[in-house]
Amino acid sequence: MYAVLVSLLAVPLILVSSGKPNLREFWTVLAGVVKFGLVLTLLPGALRGDSIEMTLVEIAPGVPLLLKADPFGVFFAVIASGLWIFTSFYSIGYMRGNKEEKQTRYFASFAVCLSATIGIAFSGNLLTFVIFYEMLTLATYPLVIHKENKEAISAGRQYLAYTLTAGLLLIAAAGLVYYLTGTMDFTPGGVFGGLDISTPMMLTVFLLFLGAVGVKAGIMPIHSWLPTAMAAPTPVSALLHAVAVVKSGVFGVIRVVGYVFGTDVMGAYGLNEILIVIAGTTIVLASLLAFRQDNLKRRLAYSTVGHLSYIVLGAALITPLGMTGGIMHIAAHATMKITLFFCAGAIYVNLHKQNISDLNGIAKVMPWTMAAFVIGSMGLAGIPPLNGFVSKWYLAMGSLEGDMIIPVLILVISGLLNVGYFFPIIWRAYFKQGGEELEKYGEASPFMVVPIMVTATLSILFGMFPNLFFNFFELAADISYAIFNGGM
Amino acid sequence: MIETHLPALIALNFLAFAVIIPLFGIWKSELCQPLATLGAGISAGMSLYGFLYYLNDVPLRYFFGAWQPPVGIEFVYDGLSAFIILVINAIAFFVLIHSKPIAVREFPNKLMAYYSVTMLLMLGFNGMVLTGDLFNLFVFLEIASLSTYALIAIGEKAAPFSAFRYLIIGTTGGTLYLLGVGFLYTITGTLNIIDMTAMMPEFAGNSSVITAVILMVVGIGVKCAMFPMHGWLPDSYTFAASSSSALIAPIGTKVAVYVLIRVMLYLFGIELLDLVIPISYVVGLLAAIGILYGSIMAIAQDEMKRMLAYSSISQIGYIIMGISLANPYGFIGALLHILNHAVMKACLFMVSANLRMKEGHSDISKFDHTYRKKYPWTMLSFSVAAISMVGLPPLAGFFSKWYLALGTIEANNWLFLSVILISSLLNAVYFFRILEKVYMKNPDADEQVPDEGLVSDEVKPSMLYPMSIFAAGLFLIGIFNVAIVAVIMNMFPAGL
Numbered sequence: 006m007y008a009v010l011v012s013l014l015a016v017p018l019i020l021v022s023s024g025k026p027n028l029r030e031f032w033t034v035l036a037g038v039v040k041f042g043l044v045l046t047l048l049p050g051a052l053r054g055d056s057i058e059m060t061l062v063e064i065a066p067g068v069p070l071l072l073k074a075d076p077f078g079v080f081f082a083v084i085a086s087g088l089w090i091f092t093s094f095y096s097i098g099y100m101r102g103n104k105e106e107k108q109t110r111y112f113a114s115f116a117v118c119l120s121a122t123i124g125i126a127f128s129g130n131l132l133t134f135v136i137f138y139e140m141l142t143l144a145t146y147p148l149v150i151h152k153e154n155k156e157a158i159s160a161g162r163q164y165l166a167y168t169l170t171a172g173l174l175l176i177a178a179a180g181l182v183y184y185l186t187g188t189m190d191f192t193p194g195g196v197f198g199g200l201d202i203s204t205p206m207m208l209t210v211f212l213l214f215l216g217a218v219g220v221k222a223g224i225m226p227i228h229s230w231l232p233t234a235m236a237a238p239t240p241v242s243a244l245l246h247a248v249a250v251v252k253s254g255v256f257g258v259i260r261v262v263g264y265v266f267g268t269d270v271m272g273a274y275g276l277n278e279i280l281i282v283i284a285g286t287t288i289v290l291a292s293l294l295a296f297r298q299d300n301l302k303r304r305l306a307y308s309t310v311g312h313l314s315y316i317v318l319g320a321a322l323i324t325p326l327g328m329t330g331g332i333m334h335i336a337a338h339a340t341m342k343i344t345l346f347f348c349a350g351a352i353y354v355n356l357h358k359q360n361i362s363d364l365n366g367i368a369k370v371m372p373w374t375m376a377a378f379v380i381g382s383m384g385l386a387g388i389p390p391l392n393g394f395v396s397k398w399y400l401a402m403g404s405l406e407g408d409m410i411i412p413v414l415i416l417v418i419s420g421l422l423n424v425g426y427f428f429p430i431i432w433r434a435y436f437k438q439g440g441e442e443l444e445k446y447g448e449a450s451p452f453m454v455v456p457i458m459v460t461a462t463l464s465i466l467f468g469m470f471p472n473l474f475f476n477f478f479e480l481a482a483d484i485s486y487a488i489f490n491g492g493m
Numbered sequence: 494m495i496e497t498h499l500p501a502l503i504a505l506n507f508l509a510f511a512v513i514i515p516l517f518g519i520w521k522s523e524l525c526q527p528l529a530t531l532g533a534g535i536s537a538g539m540s541l542y543g544f545l546y547y548l549n550d551v552p553l554r555y556f557f558g559a560w561q562p563p564v565g566i567e568f569v570y571d572g573l574s575a576f577i578i579l580v581i582n583a584i585a586f587f588v589l590i591h592s593k594p595i596a597v598r599e600f601p602n603k604l605m606a607y608y609s610v611t612m613l614l615m616l617g618f619n620g621m622v623l624t625g626d627l628f629n630l631f632v633f634l635e636i637a638s639l640s641t642y643a644l645i646a647i648g649e650k651a652a653p654f655s656a657f658r659y660l661i662i663g664t665t666g667g668t669l670y671l672l673g674v675g676f677l678y679t680i681t682g683t684l685n686i687i688d689m690t691a692m693m694p695e696f697a698g699n700s701s702v703i704t705a706v707i708l709m710v711v712g713i714g715v716k717c718a719m720f721p722m723h724g725w726l727p728d729s730y731t732f733a734a735s736s737s738s739a740l741i742a743p744i745g746t747k748v749a750v751y752v753l754i755r756v757m758l759y760l761f762g763i764e765l766l767d768l769v770i771p772i773s774y775v776v777g778l779l780a781a782i783g784i785l786y787g788s789i790m791a792i793a794q795d796e797m798k799r800m801l802a803y804s805s806i807s808q809i810g811y812i813i814m815g816i817s818l819a820n821p822y823g824f825i826g827a828l829l830h831i832l833n834h835a836v837m838k839a840c841l842f843m844v845s846a847n848l849r850m851k852e853g854h855s856d857i858s859k860f861d862h863t864y865r866k867k868y869p870w871t872m873l874s875f876s877v878a879a880i881s882m883v884g885l886p887p888l889a890g891f892f893s894k895w896y897l898a899l900g901t902i903e904a905n906n907w908l909f910l911s912v913i914l915i916s917s918l919l920n921a922v923y924f925f926r927i928l929e930k931v932y933m934k935n936p937d938a939d940e941q942v943p944d945e946g947l948v949s950d951e952v953k954p955s956m957l958y959p960m961s962i963f964a965a966g967l968f969l970i971g972i973f974n975v976a977i978v979a980v981i982m983n984m985f986p987a988g989l
Contacts, residue, residue, distance in 0.1 A: 062972060062973065062975070063975040064887075064892075064972070064974065064975065065892070065895065065896075065974070065975065065978070066975060066978055066979070066982075132895075135886060136886035136887055136891075139885045139886050139891075140885075140886065140887075142885075143880065143885055147932075150929075150933060153933045153934050153936065154936050155936045155937075158929065158933065158936065161929075162925075162929075165921065165925060166918075169883070169917070169918060169921050170918060172885070173914040173917055173918065174914075176894070176895065176898055176914070177898060177902075177910060177914060180895070180898045180899050180902045180910075181902055183899065184899065184902045184903060
């Protein structure tokens with residue numbers, strides 16, 4: 006439970022030691038390890054289906070600031086805090102390799118972001134969720150504008166415009182839920198059971214939520230901040246815009262679907278159909294748009310938009326298997342996409358190239374990085390035995406369970422499109438002849454290559470043994486069971 | 494013993510200091526500011542003591558010289574007035590600590606007059622809050638207003654002009670209020686608020702009462718800068734000396750809003766108010782327009798004090814909207830926002846005063862990234878207050894917005910809900926505009942001032958600490974808002 010606080014505590018330490026980079030980074034890494042350790046201690050309890058609660062202060066009459074480590078929260082927290090450790094090492098390599106300015110602000114904001122993410126994971130009620138959600142918005146802003154050039158500033162503005170609006174919608178939605186049901190607690194199976202609420206009202210609440218969590222989840226048509234936010238340094242894109250921030254969005258979607266509305270209510274009011282249509286459209290359109298991007302990070306960003314909607318789709322199917330698949334994909338996409346972003350960052354720091362058309366022949370100079378890139382991209386395309394396959398399989402099973410064929414078709418098409426937009430990169434890197442100037446470069450710094458290899462390896466391992474280390478699969482199935490059967 | 498006389502002492506203390514300051518000021522003008530601070534400090538201390546002492550007690554009615562009304566003068570010290578008194582006196586205390594260097598810089602020859610008038614102003618405000626009599630309320634209102642005109646006139650070149658304008662508008666407002674009181678007096682035969690409240694139901698639907706309500710609401714509306722009676726405010730706040738605007742902006746309009754609460758929700762009560770014409774809805778609508786108008790105008794301003802002034806119009810709108818909702822959440826939101834906005838605005842005006850102290854201006858277009866190095870604490874306080882104004886948790890501003898939003902939902906008023914939400918976004922626009930300038934290099938600038946070599950060049954601690962305390966207070970109010978809300982819940986007017 007103190008996991009939320011650990012990285013917050015690290016912030017003053019990071020700020021104070023701004024003059025001594027080694028000490029400063031030591032605090033970051035230490036906070037990351039301690040945080041991960043604390044989250045891991047919660048894992049056995051979560052596997053048993055227990056929830057640990059901690060009430061901090063009352064923030065509104067009858068509504069406490071409630072931290073609750075339920076299985077789903079622990080699941081998300083393990084992923085976010087685990088990957089933070091790798092990202093920390095990688096950040097050190099990246100920031101120093103690029104000789105970036107204002108590294109103190111960077112590391113401090115990063116630590117706040119992680120606190121907020123873990124806070125989101127453990128939020129026991131909507132108001133707590135709102136607070137951490139807004140905190141995350143605010144803490145990410147300095148990271149987006151880090152470069153302080155025109156592009157970054159306009160990206161920052163756009164980011165704020167989208168996410169602040171989302172926060173306000175969330176406040177309105179939370180207020181409405183409180184007004185209608187008298188509670189704001191996240192309850193497996195939802196809080197609307199047994200209440201007679203008119204369809205327009207329900208639709209209003211749902212659309213407010215959709216706008217609120219949908220922005221961070223990158224569903225179309227409110228996704229466009231995400232590609233723009235790629236102006237941020239790559240570790241930010243890697244952890245925040247592939248894992249922490251956007252996953253908070255999809256985490257929110259599942260929380261809303263499973264713990265506020267409940268799957269029965271979703272189905273009864275036909276809300277899930279809206280979600281399926283939006284998610285399906287987003288998957289296909291984002292994959293198509295990814296083709297058009299020459300900037301590597303932007304292509305990855307569109308790919309992220311598409312894959313986030315896999316998770317949304319999983320929730321929208323309102324079948325147990327689909328939900329399991331969606332939750333699994335949170336973990337799967339996290340390891341793979343972070344690998345890909347790490348690769349993009351390594352290429353940028355090492356060769357100063359950001360465009361796909363410039364990547365000819367780079368596999369020769371950066372063999373490890375590109376190998377990891379291949380693993381990550383094939384995983385996203387859903388090729389067994391990588392971990393993208395498992396979640397996709399369950400998503401497909403889930404839609405069949407709900408007697409729906411179109412989602413399966415979308416998954417298949419999207420898999421092909423994934424291959425389509427990743428393959429040219431790999432082809433250029435391996436089979437095209439690179440320029441003369443490439444010869445003077447070698448592999449990127451070990452600070453960057455080691456995290457890349459680790460996350461790539463994790464992608465393979467989790468693909469073959471989904472229950473390895475953390476019992477992710479079991480956990481996902483348990484969570485899904487809880488949602489559909491109203492608690493453990 | 495002192496407890497029973499507390500209401501009178503809190504207010505009269507200011508009167509005493511208003512006299513003491515000139516006496517000592519003739520001898521040594523540098524004594525004025527410490528004396529004024531001391532005066533505000535004593536009253537703030539007594540307010541705090543009284544607030545805690547009478548927290549759970551029945552309202553205290555204090556009769557001057559033990560003369561019973563209608564002959565004697567009465568002060569009413571109940572939960573609501575104790576709360577407001579505490580807020581305004583505490584804010585005044587901190588602002589006065591802060592005021593010395595900027596006052597010396599902006600009007601070195603008028604210190605004695607300035608601080609003496611400040612005390613009179615506080616006397617007027619305290620009296621307005623405490624009085625139990627509608628006519629005395631007018632008297633205190635005029636004391637406060639006349640002092641305000643004087644304080645505003647001590648300022649830049651354009652200040653006397655804006656003070657004169659305020660004088661005209663303000664006096665009109667005061668007169669309208671008095672006219673309303675006159676109507677009520679002819680019907681009820683009393684001026685005592687408690688007596689009159691008891692009589693009100695007899696006169697439900699009486700056209701004179703309706704006229705009186707409208708006259709009084711409009712009259713007070715001028716004083717609290719309710720849209721469209723806000724015209725005097727931007728110029729007054731902008732051209733007044735920085736120490737005056739830091740004092741008047743956070744508490745002046747709040748006291749007027751307090752009177753509005755007294756009149757609308759306590760004296761008449763919401764049922765009587767809306768019996769013939771839905772006055773509360775009209776007031777709420779005006780507040781909504783004011784919120785949007787203030788925010789949009791604030792975006793258009795290039796001078797920080799002027800921007801803050803327009804922002805005040807918008808924030809007052811929040812409070813008035815909360816009152817007009819006339820339900821528990823709206824009431825909580827309004828009262829919490831009185832406190833929050835007072836702290837935030839005091840903090841922000843202090844920031845602008847600090848910048849004027851150091852840079853000689855507060856033109857937003859001239860802000861640049863060197864400020865974050867030169868004035869790290871000022872800018873940090875600004876960021877905190879700004880983020881609170883935008884309404885992001887866990888800062889204070891979020892919670893008043895939250896309760897107001899709940900109030901609008903409870904009233905099924907989606908229009909007001911969307912106004913509150915949209916206005917938060919507009920707030921974000923005008924505050925992040927400054928944050929961007931201060932914390933980031935300007936990519937369009939031709940030549941960059943390098944970061945190296947910039948050292949902290951902060952204002953004196955006496956200016957720094959009050960501001961930082963307010964900024965820190967925003968965190969505390971936010972996190973412990975439930976304690977404050979619990980107090981507010983004890984003061985619900987009847988029928989809410």
